[in-house]
Amino acid sequence: MDTSQLERFIEFPIDFKGQQLVERISYVLITFGFIISLFFGFALQDITYSFYAFIPFVLLSIIIVLPSYPAYNKNPTVFLKRPVSKPINIEIN
Amino acid sequence: MHSLAQRANTLSSIITTGVFIVMILVSILTIANPPILNNQIRFKSAKPIVSLKNTRNYGATKQKPKENAKFKFDMVADFNDLVDWNTKQVFAYVYVEIDNDDSNNNDNENADKIVIWDKIFDDKSKMYFNQKNIKSKYSLWDYSPELHGRTGTFKLGYNIQPHLGPLTFGTIDLNQTITFPEIKV
Numbered sequence: 001m002d003t004s005q006l007e008r009f010i011e012f013p014i015d016f017k018g019q020q021l022v023e024r025i026s027y028v029l030i031t032f033g034f035i036i037s038l039f040f041g042f043a044l045q046d047i048t049y050s051f052y053a054f055i056p057f058v059l060l061s062i063i064i065v066l067p068s069y070p071a072y073n074k075n076p077t078v079f080l081k082r083p084v085s086k087p088i089n090i091e092i093n
Numbered sequence: 094m095h096s097l098a099q100r101a102n103t104l105s106s107i108i109t110t111g112v113f114i115v116m117i118l119v120s121i122l123t124i125a126n127p128p129i130l131n132n133q134i135r136f137k138s139a140k141p142i143v144s145l146k147n148t149r150n151y152g153a154t155k156q157k158p159k160e161n162a163k164f165k166f167d168m169v170a171d172f173n174d175l176v177d178w179n180t181k182q183v184f185a186y187v188y189v190e191i192d193n194d195d196s197n198n199n200d201n202e203n204a205d206k207i208v209i210w211d212k213i214f215d216d217k218s219k220m221y222f223n224q225k226n227i228k229s230k231y232s233l234w235d236y237s238p239e240l241h242g243r244t245g246t247f248k249l250g251y252n253i254q255p256h257l258g259p260l261t262f263g264t265i266d267l268n269q270t271i272t273f274p275e276i277k278v
Binding site for chain 2: 010011012013014019022023026027030031034038041042044045046047048058061062065066067068
């Protein structure tokens, strides 16, 4: 394992499409979690239950968002290839 | 969002922002619906016992002993109206408003308010209070030299402490006025 592999292992990088997806997922999940847990607490008439009901949503979002799943690396950035240097032909007439 | 650290940072930022928004929303809802105590509170106090106390804990000085009053009262109160989903506990206290020579009758700001009894209701299922012959917790004494002959009005103050949001204060008149009797020897 060389250094670039080690860096990749620590960084857990994902590609650009994956980043967009992850951001959308985290916003939707957290908003949904707040709404559900508030209604849960209101139904049971105690706001502390809302707090406890929100904890699973936080854990779920951590599990979904943080690791670099293969689904977030489906569209790797394609870089242009380095132009092959050809030998320069100088023609002298 | 490229690396793990950035994703953790963004996620925690989203959660914190959401928590703040929810806290503000819930406290606005709590302020918008102030609870009102509709139930009539039944309160009856026996005639207070006024006695002379000689220690500094009861307001006496070396030269002068202080007149202190003790109470015994019955109270039936239902605090269930004050409780909603955001309530943590209700602090209720009975106090006596003694008329002051300086204050006008219309202006109660200057009247002497002395708490004689209090209780914390922190269990939402036990908000109904019915007890007889409650002894006053705190001895009543005032800075002015004489207590006997003055009149006092009983009042109940309450203080609702929510989980999120500001405290709410309220006062209820207990509809009883007493005149402090002569010193019992």
